[in-house]
Amino acid sequence: FLIWQPAVSYMTQHFPLGKLVSINCICWGLVLLGQGFVKNYGGFMVLRFFQGIFEACVLPSFLVMCSIYWTREEQSFRSAFWFNSCAGILGGLFAYAMGHFHPAPGY
Numbered sequence: 001f002l003i004w005q006p007a008v009s010y011m012t013q014h015f016p017l018g019k020l021v022s023i024n025c026i027c028w029g030l031v032l033l034g035q036g037f038v039k040n041y042g043g044f045m046v047l048r049f050f051q052g053i054f055e056a057c058v059l060p061s062f063l064v065m066c067s068i069y070w071t072r073e074e075q076s077f078r079s080a081f082w083f084n085s086c087a088g089i090l091g092g093l094f095a096y097a098m099g100h101f102h103p104a105p106g107y
Contacts (some may be wrong), residue, residue: 001052009060017068021061028054 011020031051038044059082066078 004053008057011049012061012064024057051085
């Protein structure tokens with residue numbers, strides 16, 4: 001996911017955005033559909049790799065869409081919604097760490 005995201009950022013600037021997003025969403029859906037029919041671990045990991053590639057298109061392309069449709073003053077508010085999903089990742093890790101925290105005896 002993170003390795004492919006710079007390439008997708010380049011593609012969003014040099015290819016038609018509508019076609020790029022629609023092709024990635026269709027391929028992403030086909031990969032997800034294929035995960036239901038896989039029979040072994042190796043095949044599943046290959047599909048997970050491709051799922052990460054196609055999923056990497058979402059954030060950069062939607063941020064470009066925000067810059068197209070909204071004014072400069074509105075873009076920061078709209079983009080904050082996209083980056084809010086990162087808070088869920090960090091919040092989950094923080095909650096896990098707090099659940100496994102054992103203070104020193106006597107405190």
